[in-house]
Amino acid sequence: MTRDALLTVANLSMRFGGVVAIDDVSFTAYGREITAIIGPNGAGKTTVFNCLTGFYRPSAGRLALTRDGKSLRLERLKGHRIVRDAGVVRTFQNVRLFAGMTVLENLVVAQHAVLTRASYYNFGGLLGLKSHRGSERAAVARAREWLDRIELTARADEPAGNLPYGAQRRLEIARAMCTGPRLLCLDEPAAGLNPRESADLARFLVSIRDRFGIGILLIEHDMSVVMGISDHIIVLNYGQKIADGAAAEIRHDPTVIAAYLGEEESA
């Protein structure tokens, strides 16, 4: 299978006043692949995500996403446009569900753009037009598929905030997938999960990659997940890229080991 570059990050830098959070980082993420970004705390991993998804405006660099043969510059798009036009969607380190709304509603809200168009910007929905009802049914059907996949169908009508933590994490991923993305950015999806849940999550991510053929960008500290499923790993330390390669290469890379375990001071 040929690798097609989905996201090309070139010379990305992000400075906050005098602090350089990301310093001239370049990497490529491919479609139908899981790309992991790892690195010690404070290495700038989440900052990369925030730049990609429009929460921060990068100080310098290009973020180019290829969609249907066209290249979109993410740093020039508005936050909500990044999802709609480029198909880049993210989850959060601390789960951000719509806690008071039901599990099903969380998944339907994610399909807002499609539903809004089908309901003629809600006016058609107000009049009960057929196109609105049809799109609503389709949205629920799509949500239903994802509920089956994450095994939450039975709890569909419960408030999302009532779910156990592991289920909330799965729901957040399913909600992101309901936007129909090309690139799914997951910020520490295994944080707070027990080993069995982590293993389930890893299988779930692989199945998403294989079934939908999308690219997954993954920030994760759980090395059993990262090493097990990543096609490609990027290592950041102090805002700089120190390694980039397949899991086997990264595992034995001396600079990576030094960054994680600390370097022996030369006498």
Place this chain on the structure above:
Amino acid sequence: MSAAQRLKDAALTALVAFALAFPLLGFQTTETGNGYFTRFSWVAIATGAAFVGRMLLDLVPQRFHLHQYAVRYTALPEGRAVTLAAAALILFAIVLPFSPFGSRRTIDLATLALIYVILGWGLNVVVGLAGLLDLGYVAFYAVGAYSFALATEWYGLSFWEMLPIAGMIAATAGILLGLPVLRLRGDYLAIVTLGFGEIVRIVLNNWSAVTNGPNGIGDIPRPTVFGMPISPGAPTGVTTFNHVFGIEYDPLQRLIWLYYVCLAAALVINWFSLRIRRLPVGRAWEALREDEIACRALGLNPHTIKLTAFATGAMIGGFAGAIFAAKQGFISPESFNFQESATVLSIVVLGGMGSQLGVALAAVILATLPEFGRELAQYRMLFFGAAMVAIMIWRPRGLFTMRAPSVRLNQK
């Protein structure tokens, strides 16, 4: 609780009572002399009463405390029970003017209550659904009322022609308020909206050339019965309702008609609110209330969502304003002070944010409570405050707290 703790607790309560009583009870203004006299004995009595009262309250065993009876989460009776209750309420509202309760005073009061119901549902969109704390909601009420009053004065437009236009003008005002506050949330938003409410009132008060200032605008026409005015005699060329139906004119008829107009408007707005909650925009409002950052991350544009919420809430406020102007026949800036915003906000909070039925009940309670309390004369506000405190103790999250999902997977 030990005796020392009880003493400390009571002393603290007494201190608060003293701080309140000293300026409030300690000085009484008079028309003569130097303008006031002092009555510090009252302060002493109040402080002492607070001290003793708190001591006694602390002696009451824990198991008699009110708080434990607080109902934090109540399941709303589902399905048929709610439909039946709502149908019964609507039926009651329809027959009210012809029931034994249908006196002039009750119909007038019921109309006022309905206006508050409409206002409550309008603000519920902004505060209850979208989670945007708006302390200046009265501004849109004023915009609706004044645009109707001025349009009749300048262009001779009737109530029915002006009702939708008043709503639209108010919605435009909502967008105008929304634009500068798009980036604000929570406390900051509350302060700006509070300021907006005051600005509108002050403009109405001072722009005498247009609004006639504090003197207000009078002679606002009443709503006609499909073009036929209700009046004893008519100018040439106009057929009156009384003439067509051969009914003897009675001033009460106008009141009853206005009541029905108000009831119909409330029912339409209820249908509208229930419907819009299930549309994409309604769900987006609730998502915005739950988590704005997650909204952005899912491709929802928070700016559009906020503007639609402000515009929809303002439009409903504008309708209520036009109806209010038609009911009173006279409006002045005094009717649109901060007190009104606070009342409507209390209705939404008391009713249970986001709950249609709860807001309606709270509106009826808050609109009629001061009237029922009239016999209590100067203790009316005390009674009103106590009632609010009691409701908040027993139902801290509002009368109805259960949220009905906008879409269900497993139909019941």
